[in-house]
Every structure is written in structure tokens, then in C-alpha cells.
Amino acid sequence: MSIGNDSGHRRLIILGSGPAGLTAAIYAGRANLKPMLLAGNEPGGQLTLTTDVENYPGYPDGVQGPEMMEQFRAQAERFETEFVNGHVVGVEFGRRPFVLHLEGGKELTCESLIIATGASARWLGLESETKLRGRGVSACATCDGFFFKDRVVGVVGGGDTAMEEALFLTKFARQVHVIHRRDELRASAIMQKRALGNEKISFVWDSVVEEVISEDGAAVEAVSLRNLKTDDTSKLSLGGLFIAIGHTPNTEIFRGKMNMNDEGYIDTVEHSTHTSVEGVFACGDAADSVYRQAVTAAGTGCMAAIDAERWLSSIE
Ligand SMILES: Cc1cc2nc3c(=O)[nH]c(=O)nc-3n(C[C@H](O)[C@H](O)[C@H](O)COP(=O)(O)OP(=O)(O)OC[C@H]3O[C@@H](n4cnc5c(N)ncnc54)[C@H](O)[C@@H]3O)c2cc1C
Numbered sequence: 147m148s149i150g151n152d153s154g155h156r157r158l159i160i161l162g163s164g165p166a167g168l169t170a171a172i173y174a175g176r177a178n179l180k181p182m183l184l185a186g187n188e189p190g191g192q193l194t195l196t197t198d199v200e201n202y203p204g205y206p207d208g209v210q211g212p213e214m215m216e217q218f219r220a221q222a223e224r225f226e227t228e229f230v231n232g233h234v235v236g237v238e239f240g241r242r243p244f245v246l247h248l249e250g251g252k253e254l255t256c257e258s259l260i261i262a263t264g265a266s267a268r269w270l271g272l273e274s275e276t277k278l279r280g281r282g283v284s285a286c287a288t289c290d291g292f293f294f295k296d297r298v299v300g301v302v303g304g305g306d307t308a309m310e311e312a313l314f315l316t317k318f319a320r321q322v323h324v325i326h327r328r329d330e331l332r333a334s335a336i337m338q339k340r341a342l343g344n345e346k347i348s349f350v351w352d353s354v355v356e357e358v359i360s361e362d363g364a365a366v367e368a369v370s371l372r373n374l375k376t377d378d379t380s381k382l383s384l385g386g387l388f389i390a391i392g393h394t395p396n397t398e399i400f401r402g403k404m405n406m407n408d409e410g411y412i413d414t415v416e417h418s419t420h421t422s423v424e425g426v427f428a429c430g431d432a433a434d435s436v437y438r439q440a441v442t443a444a445g446t447g448c449m450a451a452i453d454a455e456r457w458l459s460s461i462e
Contacts, residue, residue: 155243155255156182158454160227161234162262164191165440166430168218169447170260170454175225177455182254183222184232184246186396190215191264192431193440197280200292202440214440239403239423258425258458260450261412263396265431265438269389270302274358282366282386283358287311288439290388291318297385300325300369302355308390309337315388316346323382325350327374350382358387395432411435419450425461427453 158174160167163185174181193199193211200208223229232254236247243255267285269275275283284290287301291314299319301312304326312322324341329351331338341347352375359368359381368383395410405413405422412421412428419427429450430443 154253156180156228157257157458158182158260159184159246159254159256159258160260160262161246162186162191162264162430162432163189163219163229164193164215164262164264164430164443165218166264166432166443166447166450167191167260167262168215168222169444170262170429170451171222171227172218172225173448173451174260174454175222175227177451179451179455179458180226180228181260181451182228182230182256184230184234184248186263187233188264189231190219192267195279196289198293199289199440201289234399237399237403239426242425244425257461258454259427260419260447260454261397261400261421261426261428261432262430262443262447262450263432264443265393265395267389267393268391270355270391272355272357274360275355275387275389277363278358278360278366278387281360281364282384283389284386285389285393286438287314287388287390290386291315294319294386296320298323298383299386299388300350300355300382300384301388301390302326303390303392304328304330305332305390305392306334306337307392309333309341311388311390312341312347313337313344316344319346319386322347323350323384324348325353325355325369325371325382327354328352329375352376355387393431393435393438395435397432407435409435419446419453420457425454425457427457 158179158181160183196211233249238245246254298321300323353371355369357370397410412433427450429446
């Protein structure tokens with residue numbers, strides 16, 4: 147839907163159509179707030195990049211990520227959410243109502259705003275990696291580790307995230323190779339100690355993945371590696387590859403306009419979704435560097451709608 151010819155002012159606008167934004171829409175719609183939701187450039191959010199989701203409650207047989215997001219959207223539509231295919235490129239929080247600048251030059255204003263713009267996993271940027279996403283290449287061990295029982299897997303990275311992913315994967319995989327571009331880890335001392343002391347984890351130092359190999363394109367079979375010190379190349383057989391080089395929250399447009407941590411995750415007041423700007427609420431992965439799951443995103447999306455509804459009532 148495109149934005150109609152009306153004033154472009156809404157009581158509540160929600161940014162993002164992943165689990166957090168769509169859950170916020172369901173709750174705000176049922177609270178009679180008639181929210182407008184801007185879907186952004188990635189309608190449905192991160193789960194549209196994956197296949198099987200087996201850990202979202204209510205789906206005992208699992209569900210495909212894109213299908214689940216269709217169902218979230220249908221539920222939000224049932225309660226009068228106004229969907230708009232818009233992406234916000236700038237915000238003005240210094241005046242009320244708030245002003246949102248959209249790609250293409252349009253403007254919207256709102257009394258209150260829910261930010262559910264999510265985060266993006268960082269990838270290596272290889273064509274073969276993109277082709278094999280969901281076919282053995284993953285950026286989330288919590289989500290996909292279970293599919294790799296008794297396999298040999300690789301983890302790319304050397305920070306805390308990579309060590310956490312590697313340690314988690316030892317619960318399923320036969321062996322975990324951590325592939326790191328340097329000869330020492332960036333991870334905290336405690337995480338290093340745990341990973342280095344785990345007999346299922348081995349380290350491939352000074353090396354980068356140059357290609358993810360699959361003969362038939364159906365599943366990861368190996369990676370080709372290059373040693374950055376010697377320039378030697380080698381092949382390592384693997385049944386799965388986890389990229390653990392971090393996430394980037396999609397919050398660049400809010401930088402300098404509200405409190406966030408050094409990585410760009412939006413600060414919220416403890417046990418709530420209130421941000422440092424009154425009337426602006428944040429939920430999902432944009433404000434969560436710790437859990438980053440669909441169910442936690444949906445949970446905080448619900449909180450944001452309740453917080454926004456109470457805040458709007460308090461100012462009227
Ligand atoms: C490959 C993969 C597999 C995963 N598998 C699982 C799994 O099995 N189980 C699980 O629980 N979790 C899984 N996750 C994690 C899960 O997808 C995320 O935790 C969840 O999607 C976060 O939801 P969110 O609504 O906060 O953000 P996202 O899903 O990231 O959605 C963000 C939304 O914001 C929109 N947006 C961004 N910027 C703007 C802007 N400027 N203006 C307007 N809109 C904007 C985007 O278009 C998008 O719609 C997986 C993630 C990945 C990448």
C-alpha cells in the first residue's frame with residue numbers, strides 16, 4: 147500500500163515488519179490505536195532469509211520463516227494495521243509531533259513511534275556463502291545448531307560471539323573448527339579459556355574462508371581456506387558453516403538522536419521499552435544484543451505496544 151492523500155499524521159507509527167514490529171502492530175491494533183506500520187526494505191525481516199524455524203512456540207512441526215511472517219502479518223491486518231511499503235531515512239525527534247522522512251522524499255508525522263528495525267548479521271560477502279544460506283551456512287547457532295547433530299562444522303570469527311557459537315555447537319556437532327584470521331582471539335579471557343579447553347573445538351589460525359563448496363548446491367561440503375601468513379590454500383571438509391563475525395543493529399538513522407551503546411543497540415529503561423526520547427519505544431533486535439530471537443523480539447514488540455498505549459493515554 148502507498149501512503150494515501152491524507153495529512154500523513156498518525157498517533158502511532160511502527161518501523162519494521164519483523165516479529166517485533168508485527169507483534170507491536172497486533173497489540174496496538176487490538177488497543178484501537180489504528181497503527182501505521184512501515185515495512186522497510188526487508189518486508190518480514192530476518193526470518194525471510196531462513197527456511198526451517200523449529201523453536202517458535204505454537205508450531206510443533208516447525209514452520210518456514212517466510213510463511214511464519216506472512217501469518218504474523220495476516221494477524222496484524224485483522225486488527226486494522228495500515229501497512230505501508232516505506233523505508234525511513236531520517237527522523238526529527240526535537241519537535242512534536244515527530245517527523246519521519248521516507249525514501250523517495252515523503253514525510254510522515256506521529257505522536258509516538260515504535261522502533262523495530264532489527265539487526266543484520268554480518269556475512270563474509272562471498273557469492274557461494276549467499277547461495278548456501280539455509281543449506282548449511284548460518285549466522286545463528288541457537289537457531290540452527292540442532293540441525294547439525296554429529297556433523298563437523300566450522301565457525302568463522304574470533305570474538306565472544308564466535309566462542310559462544312562454537313561452545314553451543316559442541317552440544318550437537320562431532321567437531322567444531324574455529325576459523326580465525328589472526329593467531330590470537332579477541333574474545334574475553336573467560337570465553338577463550340572455555341573454548342581453548344574444549345576438546346571438541348580446534349582452531350584454524352591466520353586463515354580466511356575463500357569459498358564455501360557444495361558440488362550440487364544442496365548442502366555445504368567443505369570450505370577452501372587461505373592462510374594469510376603463508377598464502378597457502380587448503381580444503382577443509384565441513385557439514386556446516388556458522389558465520390559469527392557480529393551483527394549490526396539497523397539504527398544508524400537514530401544515532402545522536404537517542405541513547406544507544408557503542409555498537410548502536412538502542413538503550414531502553416530496564417523492564418520496559420521506553421527510550422531516552424519520551425514517546426519513542428524500541429523493541430526486538432534493534433535494542434537487544436543478547437538474545438536476538440524471534441520469540442524475544444515478539445515479546446518486546448508486545449511490551450512496546452503496551453508502553454506506547456499507556457504513554458499516549460497519559461498525554462491525552
Ligand atoms: C538466517 C537466520 C535464521 C534465523 N533463525 C531463527 C530461528 O530459527 N529462530 C529464532 O527465534 N530466530 C531466528 N533468527 C533470528 C530472528 O530472525 C531475529 O531475532 C528476529 O527476526 C528479530 O526480529 P525484529 O523484528 O527485531 O527484526 P528483523 O526481523 O530484523 O526486522 C527488522 C525490520 O525492520 C525494517 N527496517 C529496518 N530499517 C528500517 C527503516 N529505516 N525504516 C523502516 N523499516 C526498517 C526491515 O525492513 C525489517 O522489516 C534467525 C536470523 C537469521 C538471520
